[in-house]
Amino acid sequence: MPNTHLIYPDTNIWNYLAQPAIDETALFHSLASKDASLVLSSHAVYELARTFTGKGGDAVGIQLFTSVKKFLDLGIPCSKEVMELLKEECYAFENHLSAIDPLLNDTDRDIVKLEVEKLAGGIVEGKVRAFIDKRTEFAADTRADQRDHFAGRKALKQKLKAVQQSNLSTWLKSETLSPEGIKVLYGHLLRIFGTGPTEKYAEDVLLYPAAHAARGLVRADLYSNWRAANRGSNPADLVDDMLHVLQAIYSDFYVTGEGKQTEYVSLLLSPRTKAAIYDLKTPIDQWLLSLV
Secondary structure: OOOOEEEEEOHHHHHHHOOOOOOHHHHHHHHHOOOEEEOEEHHHHHHHHHHHHOOOHHHHHHHHHHHHHHHHHHOOOEEOOHHHHHHHHHHHHHOOOOOOOOEOOHHHHHHHHHHHHHHHOOOOOHHHHHHHHHHHHHHHHHHHHHHHHHOOOHHHHHHHHOOOHHHHHHHHHHHHOOHHHHHHHHHHHHHHHOOOOOHHHHHHHHHOOOOHHHHHHHHHHHHHHHHHHHHOOOOOOHHHHHHHHHOOOOOOEEEEOOHHHHHOHHHHOOOOOEEEEOOOOOOHHHHHHHOO
């Protein structure tokens, strides 16, 4: 769907859409009439599956995924995950391609669809179960890593504290292409590919016009470091929230009901993606239609 305006919902928006008053079929067709569509990622599926462990348990989880399944049955696309986007961008750089396809092909989309069908039936297993089990541990490890990042690096911490919030956007853009930003992407590439990439390769990818996810990942890490230096620590859910925001980097809209995300959404995404905060008053289907 090359000319379709893609709307990437945060997990809270999917929860609002699962309310009984929402007619998924009517919304899908109304958006389609405006050349727009919701888009789902497998990361969002994993995050939404945590609903089964919260208040309301299976009943709320089944209601949520029954709604998501309706949208998938109607034909909404699924996006690749952030690290898959990064791999695609590296391939594009190596092969001199001007753009990547951020959407899953039919075969991979069917895998996501099958997982959603299981969850709509109350079955939580496999990768979804493993993801849920690791989240608390991951959040704790991330905060510990953040503290360790500044251990014995007073100069770095002071440098970050010297960056005023009013200058943060400008600083992130320049710092992304600095030696520090290059090291950040180099670390991600090593985790994906092993020992192959070099720091020069990381720099070349960052400079490649099509590498939106690469630059977004670096901005997210730099922002996380800046925030930890200036506030002492980061919220346990910040890394998860930023990763979810980055899933929208190839979409036209990122929509959320979390007002606190206004602090960093525009800092992470490229200018092509508009961020919209749900007002919690207008019916969610009407509000989404008003965006396009």
